[in-house]
Amino acid sequence: MKRIPGILFLIALSVSLNAQPLSTQDQHVVDSIMNANYKPDEPGAVLLIAKAGKPIYRKAFGLSNLEFNVPNKPENIFRIASMTKQFTAVCVLQLAQRGKLNLQDDIKKYLPDYNSHGRRITIEHLLSHTSGIPDFAEKKDFPAQMVLTQSPGELMNFFMNDSLTFEPGTNWGYSNSGYVVAGLIVEKVSGLPLNEYIRENIFAPLDMNHSAIGNYDSLVRNASYGYINAASGKYMPILYMSWSWPYAAGNIISNVDDLLKWDNALYTEKILKKEWTEKAWRSVVLPDGQNANYGFGWTSNNYKGIQFIDHAGGMAGFSSDAIRIPSKQLYMVILSNKPIWTVPVLSSIALQLIHAPRQPINHLTQKALNDYTGVYAISQSFYAKAPGETLYQYFTVRDDTLFAQSPGYPKSVLVNVGKDLFAWAWWKNSYCEFRRDKKGKVISAEFYNEPVQTGPRNVQKKTDLPLPKAKQAVTLAAAKLALFSGKYDFTGGLVLSITTEGDRIYFQMPGQQKEEFFAENETNLFSKATDSTIEFTEDKGKISGMVFKVQGTQYPGKKME
Missing domain, CATH: 3.40.710.10 (DD-peptidase/beta-lactamase superfamily)
Known part of the structure; x- marks a missing residue:
């Protein structure tokens, strides 16, 4: 490896030390965004902001190693x-x-x-x-x-x-x-x-x-060590x-x-x-x-x-993102060992630094929101769909709140920020804009992110399909639920778990939090958070396996002894 000659190192260090930091106001805004997302006792991140090639903000947040309570440092890898x-x-x-x-x-x-x-x-x-x-x-x-x-x-x-x-x-x-x-x-x-x-x-x-x-x-x-969410919520x-x-x-x-x-x-x-x-x-x-x-x-x-x-980048336990704005001579990079997506964090910081005003939040009545409800066909997704595969997004209203739900995911709250324009509550720079025909009827929804969008904008056409009816949970005896409890082999080393606590039953994938499911009948369970379902199979009166269904795909698993 090449080494920097001593005099060049001193010059570089001098330039770095003399670089003008962020203004007090901007630094406060950036600190607030980072502190809101990366707590001192959790996995964290390192953020660097450079102007004209020189660092003007370089800080570490949260922990690098939870087991030994080691904080992240700006030089962490x-x-x-x-x-x-x-x-x-x-x-x-x-x-x-x-x-x-x-x-x-x-x-x-x-x-x-x-x-x-x-x-x-x-x-x-x-x-x-x-x-x-x-x-x-x-x-x-x-x-x-x-x-x-x-x-x-x-x-x-x-x-x-x-x-x-x-x-x-x-x-x-x-x-x-x-x-x-x-x-x-x-x-x-x-x-x-x-x-x-x-x-x-x-x-x-x-x-x-x-x-x-x-x-x-x-x-x-x-x-830095990578971490994922545990069943305990930690x-x-x-x-x-x-x-x-x-x-x-x-x-x-x-x-x-x-x-x-x-x-x-x-x-x-x-x-x-x-x-x-x-x-x-x-x-x-x-x-x-x-x-x-x-x-x-x-x-x-x-x-x-x-x-x-x-x-951006993301893999189990790590997330990253870097934005360069050539006209502003700005470069921002964030590296994290926490299981949250860094893109919303860095996008928010970027918009603050270029002083882009955010749309004010409006409040629509339930009657006005009902215009947007329905089943929309997903025509473009981040990962290309298999030929002939059709996925749908559901828009529903409860009280004065509009919800969107993608296949296999929980409902997300949308807030109105303009005429037919909504932002995701958890990511204010991610938008859903509804389109109307000449008669004023809503016919499609367009999804995009600002200031950075990866891939084409996703346009979803409204269909005439009815919204799925909400499943009604039935009560099963704790002894009946206990029969489902155990580990299920989905081949190739993938094992999923079913556990019970009294009259409550939980499903868990490796490395993820357990999710409560509810009985639809004697053999079928469903999730209230997502569109996932479980159908148990029997052999000679005993539970022999399950079929886990999510996003329209079925995954059969055999119960392990």
Whole structure:
């Protein structure tokens, strides 16, 4: 590793120390947002804000290690998850810049054994999430497989035979799988393992001495531990996942200081020429005219005439996000070891720093809100749907509050902030805007986030389908409920649990909080929070298994003795 000569280090330190901090007002606002989301006795985060390449805010919040009550420090190292994609994209663009490959090349030119199902998939399709390759992390058997170490080739075999979700280049669907294929192409063209290529062509030239490819083979100083929600309502350590799975889609570990070095380098041509970074930050436009709000490894959004370049990351126990605003010379990066999404936090901070006013909250009557109720067909989702699959969103009203419910999720409160415009109560920068026909009848709902949106806006058409009737719970004797209690094997090592406490029954997935279910009849349970149901099966008078249904998909499990 290169070392910075002493005099240069002193100069750099002097510049850093002389950088002007945030104004007192802005610092108070940022502190308030961070303190509201990251408590001193919980997993936390590190936030860095830079102006013109120099830190003006750099603070740590919460705990790095709960077991030993160790606080996070600004220099702590985190898993950055999908922020890795921008590094993989730059690796590909470097090879294109050197004439080693062309973004319009068919991927089979480099991976002749890849099953592209008779379609032409280009390298550009991989980088822009327009390949139609389904995301491996969405496969039913992924939770059971993630503990197994895979070679990159074996990882590719895990998903490549699954049908494409759409014709390449015609739609957008976030795909970790596509970046796995991109990583394999980097290895094929460069002749180096991806980790070595990144180290030699990015980390070493930029003196990113606190960044690496994640592994379990070496100790990492100042590493923050990841935590997930526990059944107790507190936290538990993350479940094991082999580092072989994230690969080119999410396997980098880093800290905020190294990521600032990375961002600063992107203003120069040390890593990539300007024409190629501009390609990466130019949003793809789909054939139907939709703006995908995504380039190559970064989102690209225009918010009130200001360009926001962003990418977030999330994996069990860790969340990350970084926003660059070139016109303001601002860079903001947050790395967290707490199981909450960092995007709403950083978006709120970004809007405060550019002084973008938030819409006032209005109060509509129940009669006015009834206009929006109904069943809406989901036409576009973050992960592309399987061909022929239809999902729905439900809008309901109780008293003077509008609720939205996506398949498999609890109801969310919407607050009115404008004419036919609502914001999610838990994320004020995430919107639902209803559209009306010429007669004033509500016909669709459009979903989007500000100031950064990943993927096209989601337009959902209102259907004539009736809202599902609320299920009525019946009372079953505690002895009857106890017959359901036990562990259920869903194959591949995935085991789900049913427990009872008197006349109450709970369902629990590994690493998640237990959820109370209610009896619909003698063999069926349902969740009041989501649309999940459980149907128990019997064999010779004994409970032999269950069928867990969520988001329209059935998962059979066998009861373990």
